[in-house]
Amino acid sequence: MTTSQDRYPLMKDSGVGWLSAVPAHWEVRRLRSVGVVDISGIDRHEVLGHQTVKFVGTDTVYGTRVINARTPLMTASATAAQVVRFRLSRGDVVITTDSVEPTRMWVAALVTEDLPWITVCGYHLALIRSHATLNPRYLFWTLQANQWAGYFVSEGRGTTIIGLSSDSIASTPILLPPLREQS
Numbered sequence: 001m002t003t004s005q006d007r008y009p010l011m012k013d014s015g016v017g018w019l020s021a022v023p024a025h026w027e028v029r030r031l032r033s034v035g036v037v038d039i040s041g042i043d044r045h046e047v048l049g050h051q052t053v054k055f056v057g058t059d060t061v062y063g064t065r066v067i068n069a070r071t072p073l074m075t076a077s078a079t080a081a082q083v084v085r086f087r088l089s090r091g092d093v094v095i096t097t098d099s100v101e102p103t104r105m106w107v108a109a110l111v112t113e114d115l116p117w118i119t120v121c122g123y124h125l126a127l128i129r130s131h132a133t134l135n136p137r138y139l140f141w142t143l144q145a146n147q148w149a150g151y152f153v154s155e156g157r158g159t160t161i162i163g164l165s166s167d168s169i170a171s172t173p174i175l176l177p178p179l180r181e182q183s
Contacts, residue, residue, distance in 0.1 A: 016173045018147055026177045034134040034168035038088045039097055039166050041120045042078050050077035055120040056088060058096050061109040061125065065140075067094070068113045079133050080118050086120040086127055091136035093128040095143065098156075098163030105164055106152040110140040126169050134174070138182035142174065 008023035015028055022028065031037060044055050055076035056067060063072055092111040099105050121127040130136045155168035
C-alpha cells in the first residue's frame, strides 16, 4: 500500500487542525481566495414579467451530482439581475447551504457542460465559481471528502434548520496542489 509519505516525502503542517499534514508544495487557502461564493435566493415560482429559466434546486443536487443537458430540471422565473448573477455554466459547483439534517448541508453538484438553455442556481444553494488556480472537478471531489463534513457541521447555525452563511462557505480551507495534480 502506498502512503502519502511515499508519494510526498516532504510534508508540512496544514495549519488547520483537522487537516493534519499536507505535501510541502501544496498551499492551504480559503475558498474565497480561489473562487467566488454567492448564495442564491431564487425561488422555484414563476413570476409574471420575469424571465423563464430552468431551475436547479436542492432536489436536483440531492438526486444527481452532475448537472448537464440531460439533467431533468424544473421551470421557474428570475429577474434579469438574478440571471446575470446565478446563471450556471460549465465548471460551476453548487452546494446546498441549509437543511433540517446537518449532513445534507454541503452536498455538491458539478455543472459538466455548457447548458443549452438559461439555467439558474436556486434557493438553498450557493454557487461556487472557481478562479484559474482551482480546477472545478477537483473542488467538487474535495467537497465530497469526509473531513469537510465535520467542518460544515461545526459552521452550521440554527436549531430547526441548520444553515451555512456565505462567509462560512467562503472561509472553507481548500488544499491547493498545483493544477496538474488537481487534474
